[in-house]
Amino acid sequence: MYNKVKIGRAELDLTQEDLAKKIGVSRQTVNSIEKNRYVPSTVLALKISELFNKTVNEIFILDETD
Amino acid sequence: MTNNSICNDEHNLLYKVLNFRLSHRFKKVGILGAILIFLLLISSKYLGNNALIVKDVLRTLILFFLLLSSLSKDKLEDEYNRYMRFQSFVIAFVATTVYSILIPLIAIILDIVITNINGDGYVSFYEISAFEVIFIMLGIQLLCFETLKRFGRV
Numbered sequence: 001m002y003n004k005v006k007i008g009r010a011e012l013d014l015t016q017e018d019l020a021k022k023i024g025v026s027r028q029t030v031n032s033i034e035k036n037r038y039v040p041s042t043v044l045a046l047k048i049s050e051l052f053n054k055t056v057n058e059i060f061i062l063d064e065t066d
Numbered sequence: 067m068t069n070n071s072i073c074n075d076e077h078n079l080l081y082k083v084l085n086f087r088l089s090h091r092f093k094k095v096g097i098l099g100a101i102l103i104f105l106l107l108i109s110s111k112y113l114g115n116n117a118l119i120v121k122d123v124l125r126t127l128i129l130f131f132l133l134l135s136s137l138s139k140d141k142l143e144d145e146y147n148r149y150m151r152f153q154s155f156v157i158a159f160v161a162t163t164v165y166s167i168l169i170p171l172i173a174i175i176l177d178i179v180i181t182n183i184n185g186d187g188y189v190s191f192y193e194i195s196a197f198e199v200i201f202i203m204l205g206i207q208l209l210c211f212e213t214l215k216r217f218g219r220v
Contacts, residue, residue: 028215029146041145 003060006034008052023047088138096135097208103127125197132204140215150214158207165202166194 009019009030016030023030023044032038040048049056107124140147173192 025144025146026142029144032146038146038149044145 001039001060001062001066002036003033005030005048005059008048008054008059009034012052019048019051022051086137087143088134090139090141092134092138093140096131096133096138099131100128100135103131125201129197129200129204132201132208136204136207147215151211154207154210154214157210158203161206162199162203166199169194 005019009016014022016027016034020027020030024047025044029038029040033040045056045060049059052059103124107121107128110120110124170192177192
């Protein structure tokens with residue numbers, strides 16, 4: 001699975017720290033999600049999608065290995 | 067009380083226990099306390115205080131302080147932190163189990179080699195103490211957790 005969190009964050013002109021504060025996690029968590037090291041929980045994915053005003057499917061995309 | 071409500075109560079209690087964490091300040095208290103007691107343990111050996119009870123009390127206190135640190139929250143506790151903590155406990159458990167299997171085995175092999183060289187024919191079994199196992203487990207858990215946090219890799 002890969003994600004478009006970095007793109008969504010750039011569209012809103014947010015830093016990792018800003019996004020982290022808005023969704024209530026640490027900057028390291030945002031960094032790990034962006035680098036596909038960590039797959040967030042459904043709750044966190046929904047929080048990100050709500051902030052980006054997109055659906056979860058638009059931000060988190062399954063690839064052929066999933 | 068119905069079976070369903072008993073199950074729900076047990077489920078809630080289990081989750082309360084699983085999610086139990088101490089305040090962040092216990093992290094530093096735990097580490098500092100463990101280092102202090104460790105130094106006391108070493109110095110008591112050199113000061114000639116070899117009473118077994120003192121050694122046992124100090125060892126128990128080290129484990130207590132390490133546990134305090136292990137169970138304390140981070141400044142910002144989120145799901146990624148919880149995941150890394152879980153990973154560190156798994157690594158610590160597996161590493162300590164491997165250690166507990168390998169060390170006596172290595173000790174026996176070395177003993178056989180040495181006794182064969184000496185020719186006295188006596189092979190002893192190296193027993194790992196509970197303190198050693200728990201100390202190593204908590205130590206590995208704390209080190210792994212800090213390393214995972216630093217490198218952000220899970």
